Amino acid sequence: MDLKHFEKILGYHFQTQHLLKEALTHKSTKKGVHNERLEFLGDAVLDLIIGEFLYKKFPNSKEGELSKMRASMVNEKAFAKVARHLNIGDYIFISNSEEQNNGRQKDSILSNAFEAVIGAIYLESGLEVVRTLVHHLLNAVHPNIDLNSLFYDYKTALQELTQARFSETPEYIVLDSSGPDHNKNFLIGVKIQGREFARANGKSKKEAQQTCAKIALETLKA
Amino acid sequence: MDLKHFEKILGYHFQTQHLLKEALTHKSTKKGVHNERLEFLGDAVLDLIIGEFLYKKFPNSKEGELSKMRASMVNEKAFAKVARHLNIGDYIFISNSEEQNNGRQKDSILSNAFEAVIGAIYLESGLEVVRTLVHHLLNAVHPNIDLNSLFYDYKTALQELTQARFSETPEYIVLDSSGPDHNKNFLIGVKIQGREFARANGKSKKEAQQTCAKIALETLKA
DSSP, X not given: OOHHXXXXXXTOOOSSHHHHHHHTBOGGGOSSOOTHHHHHHHHHHHHHHHHHHHHHHOTTOOHHHHHHHHHHHSSHHHHHHHHHHTTGGGTOBOOHHHHHTXXXXXXXXXXXXXXXXXXXXXXXXHHHHHHHHHHHHHHHHSTTOOHHHHHOOHHHHHXXXXXXXXXXXXXXXXXXXXXXXXXXXXXXXXXXXXXXXXXXXXXXXXXXHHHHHHHHHHHHHO | OOHHHHHHHHTOOOSSHXXXXXXXXXXXGOSSOOTHHHHHHHHHHHHHHHHHHHHHHOTTOOHHHXXXXXXXXXXXXXXXXHHHHTTGGGTOBOOHHHHHTTGGGOHHHHHHHHHXXXXXXXXXXXXXHHHHHHHHHHHHHSTTOOHHHHXXXXXXXXXXXXXXXXXXXXXXXXXXXXXXXXXXXXXXXXXXXXXXEEEEEESSHHHHHHHHHHHHHHHHHO
């Protein structure tokens, strides 16, 4: 296993190679030193970097919205995706039994190793360096996607607002669907208190509903 | 209200005064801008600074222990204590009704304002500056106390372990007590499954029990 390849994918070279090895070592190896402490540190580093990113990107979002967006970015599934982008599974040190148990494909193991790698870079090079690297990774894993639409659940937000304000949940209605199976289009409307607040198109019902919810939210908050 | 006094207690001067005002503004003022967004940021900053502090101070502690220690330092009650040390209550902007409701003494309001101030300093001056300040505050609020004994509850940890492993709770026995009232010394032993696992001296029963629990934990985990 040549960790130089991993460093190349990562875009970062470790001065202290034992830190990198520690970050990639799963506790199943029973070697004493494993990556849980670095994961503890990396988790806090990612919380801050992603929190600050959202704070600056959404200057008008309230604390509750920022927390929700962060929760959707800072979790095992999201980090496992970044870890797979980095091929971390090929480079981690795990026990034979964990190996046979498909450990290299497990979200939890991949996500923890990614957090530990971030913790190790932070220890070695500080916040500025690791922040640049994390921003780069987020862009690479989610290219050309507005984080707003990717990470924020407008349907849930709308439901919370309408329940607080009108004690009712929004109703989504399929107004039209067209196109062949592989290229469907849905037109969906959202009703609150019997009144249509918005309508939107989407390639799936879920997508169209999210867009409806987003528009309705803007109307209701205006 | 002269915020210069507050800056003096804090030991930090804000280049952008509106950031400081925002950090000290409770949402009850209904002025639009309040401190919840800065609190969101400051919370993550404190999580990282205190996490890193513990990571470095306790190189042999496992992730679970670090998390527990951090949880006992990063919470409303602990932050309200720091906020009181800074007299934040005298400088926050709150509504009249919150004022009459003893808002200036509420743990939640004080803790949130402290987190927001930390978030504001981080935004303006970066991690290095705010880290130094937070370390200074922790030392000021808890002088001459080993964080190990302050923040980690060995008795609880031992009880959790013995209940999981032996389905019983440890028994603490006073073996000896001596000295005058103002300078007592207690010798306490801890029994698990009828066997004495450790004995330790302390200036109070609680202190001796904690030391017993610490030794017993080390023995049981070995």
